[in-house]
Structures are given as structure tokens and as C-alpha cells.
Amino acid sequence: MPNLKDLKTRIASVKSTRKITKAMQMVAAAKLRRAQDAAEMARPYTERFNAVMAALASSVGDSDSAPKLLSGTGKEDVHLLVVLTAERGLCGGFNANIAKLAKQKARELKGQGKTVKILTVGKKGRDAMKRDYGDLFVGHIDLSDVKRIGYADAQGIAKDVLGRFDAGEFDVATIFFAEFVNVVSQIPTAQQIIPAAYEADEDASDSASTLYDYEPDEESILADLLPRGVATQIFAALLENGASEQGARMSAMDNATRNAGEMIDKLTIEYNRSRQAVITNELIEIISGAEAL
Amino acid sequence: MAETMQFDLVSPERSLMSAQVKSVQIPGADGDMTAMPNHAPLITTLRPGILTVETDKGTEEFVVTGGFAEMGEGLSVLAERAVPTKDVDQTTYETMVDEAHAAYQQTKETFQNEPGPVDDAAKLLADMVAVGGRIGLSPKQPNL
Numbered sequence A: 001m002p003n004l005k006d007l008k009t010r011i012a013s014v015k016s017t018r019k020i021t022k023a024m025q026m027v028a029a030a031k032l033r034r035a036q037d038a039a040e041m042a043r044p045y046t047e048r049f050n051a052v053m054a055a056l057a058s059s060v061g062d063s064d065s066a067p068k069l070l071s072g073t074g075k076e077d078v079h080l081l082v083v084l085t086a087e088r089g090l091c092g093g094f095n096a097n098i099a100k101l102a103k104q105k106a107r108e109l110k111g112q113g114k115t116v117k118i119l120t121v122g123k124k125g126r127d128a129m130k131r132d133y134g135d136l137f138v139g140h141i142d143l144s145d146v147k148r149i150g151y152a153d154a155q156g157i158a159k160d161v162l163g164r165f166d167a168g169e170f171d172v173a174t175i176f177f178a179e180f181v182n183v184v185s186q187i188p189t190a191q192q193i194i195p196a197a198y199e200a201d202e203d204a205s206d207s208a209s210t211l212y213d214y215e216p217d218e219e220s221i222l223a224d225l226l227p228r229g230v231a232t233q234i235f236a237a238l239l240e241n242g243a244s245e246q247g248a249r250m251s252a253m254d255n256a257t258r259n260a261g262e263m264i265d266k267l268t269i270e271y272n273r274s275r276q277a278v279i280t281n282e283l284i285e286i287i288s289g290a291e292a293l
Numbered sequence B: 001m002a003e004t005m006q007f008d009l010v011s012p013e014r015s016l017m018s019a020q021v022k023s024v025q026i027p028g029a030d031g032d033m034t035a036m037p038n039h040a041p042l043i044t045t046l047r048p049g050i051l052t053v054e055t056d057k058g059t060e061e062f063v064v065t066g067g068f069a070e071m072g073e074g075l076s077v078l079a080e081r082a083v084p085t086k087d088v089d090q091t092t093y094e095t096m097v098d099e100a101h102a103a104y105q106q107t108k109e110t111f112q113n114e115p116g117p118v119d120d121a122a123k124l125l126a127d128m129v130a131v132g133g134r135i136g137l138s139p140k141q142p143n144l
Helices: A004-060 A094-111 A123-136 A151-166 A218-292 B090-110 B115-134
Strands: A078-084 A115-121 A137-141 A172-182 A185-194 A213-215 B005-010 B015-021 B023-028 B031-035 B042-046 B049-055 B058-064 B067-071 B075-079 B082-084
Touching: A004 A218, A004 B005, A004 B015, A004 B042, A004 B067, A004 B075, A078 A094, A078 A123, A078 A151, A078 A218, A094 A115, A094 A123, A094 A172, A094 A185, A094 A218, A115 A123, A115 A151, A123 A137, A137 A151, A151 A185, A151 A218, A172 A218, A185 A218, A218 B042, A218 B067, B005 B049, B015 B049, B015 B058, B023 B042, B023 B075, B049 B115, B058 B075, B090 B115
Parallel strands: A078 A115, A078 A172, A115 A137, A213 B042, B005 B075
Antiparallel strands: A172 A185, B005 B015, B023 B031, B023 B049, B042 B067, B049 B058, B058 B082, B067 B075
């Protein structure tokens, strides 16, 4: 049986752990609200953008003059996987789940004989993928200095990706991120961004049939908008990721706090029992000593 | 009361304005245009310039750096970046010009023998510079 002093120090240390996890949970909750607001604010832009793109894409269609970003290069031999993860850990399975999905996809593509290239955004994703697929890395984008994700950050990533596309480094690009459902559930998601797949919403079918005038012509608008579309999608994904990360961290820290509480209870009972045992022991010694006289 | 239409001005980071308006002056890529209620459906790209919104309560102005506008039943302007004119000071403006200048330099390097894209970038830069004069700041002349 551990002695009383040991138990006491353990209880104290678990208590301070609980304080830390509790604080982290509260910080994550505050950040989550901010991240959710940011995601909320960006939604109108993304929705309208996609509606306009769907209208444009359907009017330009599959003609030969359609830009490569829309129609693809005609091959799909080389795939670029853009893995968006967090810069920090201690957020449950958040980073691991995204990395797992990306790894699974990489394995699948390799099985089909395709070439896979990986671009990581966020330190944790790079660490998680390095062991298995480190040789496929083509780059890494560090966002650890960024306090609050802005559109400019997404543009930076988009520029990197588009530069590689223009240089013919890959045919198909897919981004991996976690979609925020609620605090306890974040779904790792894969989304193809190049060639862009814009589909008209069902309720937008009325507006899609509207005949728009284009100024300048459709093709130059499309050429202008497609690169922006990539940035917009990456931005939306980054924001979802931000909210998911905080949500995951919040529930992970909530669990940790609860576990610490349980542990404290258990240790306290053990502490009280052994203290009682010591007292009983002393009493027995005194009584038997008195009887012996 | 004059006829009004729904107008939304959104940037990727937030929605700046959503209101019933009488008319909106848009800096279109091919020239300025004024959109009024019941305008024919149109999609146009924007150049850097000033977007003037006229509502019942008066006019509001925004500096936009690019993006596009969609006219359907209402008007939505999706700007890459939009700032209310009164919030633009000399430093913000100079940063915008510097960004346009950097983009121009980069285009110039990428397309060395194609005048097309370079001219376009130069035009964007010139537009950005001109915005300064329009909103009463001293225009910043970049070194070309």
C-alpha cells in the first residue's frame, strides 16, 4: 500500500492537471465561438460564389475552350493531396483523423498506379504523414504565426497550388479537412478542387436557367474567377478546420477534466482508507498494550 | 418612394452590407456602370475602384480591390476586399497600392514576352492608384 505522503502528492498533481485542462477547455470554448462566427460570416460569399460559378460552368460547358482549371488536363495520373491540419495538438483525434483519411486516399491512388504528391498545411499533419509518406512531400505551408485565419492566407495557399498546376506538376488536386458538425463531431472530408466541380443546387435551378449577360465575355470572367474559386474553397476549408479544431479540443479537454476528477475521487478514497487503517492500527497497538499490563 | 432592390456586398471574410437600395454604381472591368432595380441579368468582373451605393438614407461608398458582381433579381457584389471609404486612411491605401504593385512586378516576370497580362496588371495598378485621388488621399506613385 502506498504511504500517505505519496498519495497526497499524487492528488495534488492530478488536481493541478485538472486545472490546466479546465482552463484549456474554456479557452477552446471562447475560440470556438470566434471560429464559428468567422465560418458563419464567410458562408454567404461561398454560397453566392458557387451559385455564380455553377451558372457560368453550365453555360461554358465542356467546350474545348473551357479553361483547364474547370475541365481538367485530360489525364488524372498525378494527384496532389493538400492536407489541412492544425498547428497544435491536444485536440483529440482531430489531426489523426484527417491524416488517416489522407493516408487511405494515398494508398488507394497508389494501388491504382497513380503518382501521389502531398502538400501539407499545418505542422501536425506533416508530422503524422511523414513516417509513411514523407518521400511524397512536395511542400509545406506553415501557418503557426497566423493568429486569425484571413482570406490572404488562403490566397497564399491557392497561389502555391495554382503555381504547381500551371507548371504541370499534377492533374487533380484534393483538399483534406474536417467539416464541423458540432462540438462532439467533426467529419474528415476530402474535396476535389482542381478540376473544379461546381454543381448547381437544386433550389438554385431557377436562377441557373437565367440568361446572364457577361461583361467582358464568359471565358475571361471564368479565367478570372476560377483561381479565386480555388482560394475561396481553401478559405472555407480553413475556417471549417479552425472551428473543428477548437471543437475537438474542447471536447477532448472536457473529457480530460472529467477523467481527472474521477481520478481525484478514487485517490481521495484510497487516501482516506489508508489513513483510517493507520489509525485503527495505532488503536489496536494501544489497547493490546494496555491489556498486557 | 423610389423603387428599390436587394443589394448585398460580401467579402470572403464577412458580409459588409445587405439592404434595399435605389441604385449602385459599380466599377466594372470594362467601365463604370450604374445598376438600378430591374436591370437585365448580368455578371461582370470588377476593377479596383469605388462602389457607390444609394439608399433612402443617403449614399455609402466602399473601396473595392476586385471581384465580381452578379445582377439577377437583386444585386450581389462579391468583392475580394471591400472597405468603407471612410475607414481607408493613407497607410491602408498605400498597402493596397503596394500589393497591386507587387502583383504587377510578378506578372511582368512571369510573362516576359506576352504584353497582354502585363498590360492588364498595369491597368489594375493604375486603377488602384487613381482610387487615392478619388477619396481625397494623396495618390502614391509606385516606381515602375
